[in-house]
Amino acid sequence: MLDIRWIRENPQALADALVKRGQSVESARSVVDDLVAKDEARRSHLTRLQEAQARQNAASKEIGKAMAAKDAALADRLKAEVSELKSFVQTGESEARELDRALNDALAVIPNLPLDDVPVGRDENDNVEIRRVGEPRQIAAPKEHFEIGEALGYMDFERAAKLSGSRFTVVSGQLARLERALGQFMLDLHTTEHGYTEVNPPLLVRDEALFGTNQLPKFEEDLFFAKHGEGRLALIPTSEVPLTNLVREEIVAGEKLPLRFTALTACFRSEAGSAGRDTRGMLRQHQFYKVEMVSITDAETALAEHDRMTECAETVLKRLGLPFRTVVLCTGDMGFGARKTHDIEVWLPGQNTYREISSCSVCGDFQARRMNARYRAADGKSTAFVHTLNGSGVAVGRALIAVIENYQNDDGTISVPDVLRPYMGGVAKIEAA
Template sequence: MLDIRWIRENPEALVAALVKRGEDKAAARSQVEALVAADEERRAHLVRLQEAQERRNAASKEIGNAMRSGDRALAEKLKAEVAELKTFVQEGEAEERRHDERLRDLLARIPNLPLDDVPVGADESGNVEIRKVGKPDSPNWAREHFEIGEALGLMDFERAAKLSGARFTVLSGQLARLERALGQFMLDLHTTEHGYTEVQPPLLVRDETMFGTGQLPKFAEDLFQTTDGRWMIPTAEVPLTNLVREEILDAESLPLRFTALTPCFRSEAGSAGRDTRGMLRQHQFNKVELVSITDAESSLAEHERMTECAETVLKKLGLPFRTVVLCTGDMGFGAQKTYDIEVWLPGQKAYREISSCSVCGDFQARRMNARYRVAGEKQTRLVHTLNGSGVAVGRALIAVMENYQNEDGSISIPEILQPYMGGLKRIEAARQ
């Protein structure tokens, strides 16, 4: 959420930022004008309410003076005024809450401001590659992951559909173990080498938790909700970031770095017809998440560090990848800047996203009321938050399957994963 004071003083800058993000200029201006008007109405109401409260206090004192001087008529007149003012103040406080809710709702739908160095573009075609690691290879016999998995008898989409419908997968045998191995490897790497603290968070969260990281109210249709009103997490970013909601941290304790391996649940409401084959885009998938809570001065350096941590996963797995900076039109709602890491898939002959690492500034902190205090200062400051995939486990499985496939249909196990696989070096077709 953006600072309303900044918006009040810089309405044209906000319009320009929304246009960079792909909004129509007239629509952006209308949105900002509605926001500023709501703020002006709220502030004007607060002035009237404060004046009424001050007059009520003054009139109450005047009643005592009138009684002491024996002027009963004036005292009764003042009592009537105080009663009217009391009613006005009570109704005005309820009206204040309505103004607050309206302004909060309008603010909650405004995306974060892109940093100045983010490339301007309308969609993914405007993203800019900043580095490439490894040499992508695609032999003419290379197959896609679902072809490999089904031929091995270890990946079953038909049974998954009978259980749950489309966009689910049943993994079995050594392929299921390989996915588990990938998640454990990533957690071990991030906790032992990268300084993250492992967390096992709840998978069901409340409205205010989803609001804190920006999923609500704008993206409700992308989420799954339970019958008791809780939400299934679309990413562990949600509970990990909200660990500091409504708290004041000591500056000396920052940065905080959390990691978690969790299932994630997404409705994929806007992806009809996309990636319908295989397990690239699922309603349920596993992901290792990275979250950092920093002070204002450290967040940009932390963004580079987090991205390097995610890249290290792919380097150790020996997977070719490239890193791109997302343009303004392709960036997520809460991000100031995002790096996407795209892994090479020989079966598709294409790079596909496997991690997004974003710096959000104080955007989420304002929604969560998460602050920190510098020693010796009375005023608190908003923390800065960052999140990234470290990395998506299901997509890492796909990448390993396709990059380590052999012409005979088997899959070689990357050396770093072999200890997690009980020393197994190759996955071959399941015996009937």
């Protein structure tokens, strides 16, 4: 969430940022004007309310003086005034809450401000490649992962559809073991070499947690909900949600920053708006596994932490021997809560293209304001909002796809990357069941 004081002082800067994000000039101006109007109405009302409360207190004291002076007429007038002011204050406090709610609701759907060095563009075609690592292996007639997986007998989409419908997969046998090995390898790498603390978080979270990491209110349709008593809980779309919210409504000691968390969890997304996209195979699923990285830091170190997090994700692919490229997302392709995002795209020979396997984003204090998460400065007195970062380290299902396609052999088998063989009990090649 953006700071309304900053918006009040920089309305044109917000309008310019929204235009960079893809809004029309007219739409951006309308959004800013609405925010400013709501803020002015709220502040004006609070001023009147404070003046009424001050006058109520003063008049109450004057009643005592009037009665001591035996001026009954003045005392009666003051009592009438106090009664009227009391009624106004009671009504005014309720109105103030409504004005607060209206302003906060409007702020909740405003995206974060892109950093100045983020390329301006409309969509993925305007993203900027910053590096490319590894050369794609030459494969005479590369197959896609689902062709290989089904032929081996370890990937079943028909049975998954009977169980749960489309966009689910039953993975079994040695491919299930390979998927588990990938997740374990990533966790070991991030915890033993990259300094992340492993967390096993809840997979069901409250609306407040989803609001904190900006899934709500804007992306509600992409979530799965379960009834819980009279309310509801949501299945996490990513473990960014519980990991980032670990500091919700807390004041962290500044000397403890940065905090770095990682988790391997199932993730659940309805994939709203993706009808017709990636319907074959397991590239875009309702349920998938992902290793997440989250950093909690401060303004001074956030950008360096972003580069560090990106390097941690890239290291996974380097160790697996998978060709990839890293791009900076343009303003029109960047996520709602991000100020800058690096996407890492892995080479998929079956599709003859690079596909996203990790997004690493720096969010500034945007999420911290929604969570009221702060840190205490070195002076031990002042506090400031933390800065948050999140990134995939990496998507396990997509890593499985990438290993299957990049390590496929002409005879239909799959070679196991060297780094994964200890997790596979020494198995070097996956063959048909």
